[in-house]
Amino acid sequence: MSKSPDAFRSIGEVSRLVGVAPHVLRYWESQFPxxxxxxxxxxxRYYRPDDVRLAAGLCQVMREEGLSIRGARRLIAADRGLGLREIGAARLGERQDVAPPAAPAAPESTRPPRRASRPAESLPLFERPAAAPDWLxxxxxxxxxxxxxxxxxxxxxxxxxxxRMALRDPR
Incomplete structure (x- = not known):
């Protein structure tokens, strides 16, 4: 019998899902509030589904893409971790139509104008997504x-x- 997608997960379950050792998850907790x-x-420890997505996103950008802890912190600071959670959901194979939890509302005076949202699959390859405002x-x-x-x-x-071929060329 498998757990519900909304169930809390132990550190062992998360480490198996994400593909890192439990001590790495504990270290990431100290580095990413x-x-x-x-x-x-x-x-x-019991991880919420949102925490599992964030850990999977961190694993993707830090282990697979080679991003540093400082770079991952910048990614999280840019959009409160929503972009990393989307990357983590894709890594875990979750459905893309599931909406991430709503971020706390900002005061009206500081809120940037909203863009029309589109599904991630319809975005052109190098367009700036609303969730990722910087080049990184x-x-x-x-x-x-x-x-x-x-x-x-x-x-x-x-x-x-x-x-890709130019980057792999050992000149």
Whole structure:
């Protein structure tokens, strides 16, 4: 019998889902305040689904993409971790139509104007998504999209294939 997608997960379950050791998750908790599982009185950690998505997103950008802790902190600060949670959901194979939890509302005077939202799949490859306002977030998002496209067996655009070959050339 499997758990509900909304169930809390132990640190062992999360480490198996995400693909990192439990001590790495505990270290990430110390480095990223947004990754804060619920702790019982006896010290056991239980991760909410949102925490699991964030941990999976951190694993993707830090382990697979080679981003530093400082870079991951900047990504989280840019959009309160929503972009990383989307990357984590894609890594875990979750449905994309599930909406992430709503972020706390900002005061009306400081809220930027809203853009019309579109599904992530309809975004052009290098357009700035609303959730990732800086160049680093755009780069990570584009790399994740290209990797997904390759894993699904679809051909890469010519320019992306040329760039990949140029980067792999050992000159």
């Amino acid at each position: 947004q990754l804060a599982p619920v702790k019982r009185a006896d010290g056991r 977030a755009r780069l990570v998002t584009a790399a994740a999209r290209l990797r997904r496209q390759e894993l699904q067996g679809r051909a890469l655009p010519d320019r992306a294939r040329q760039l």
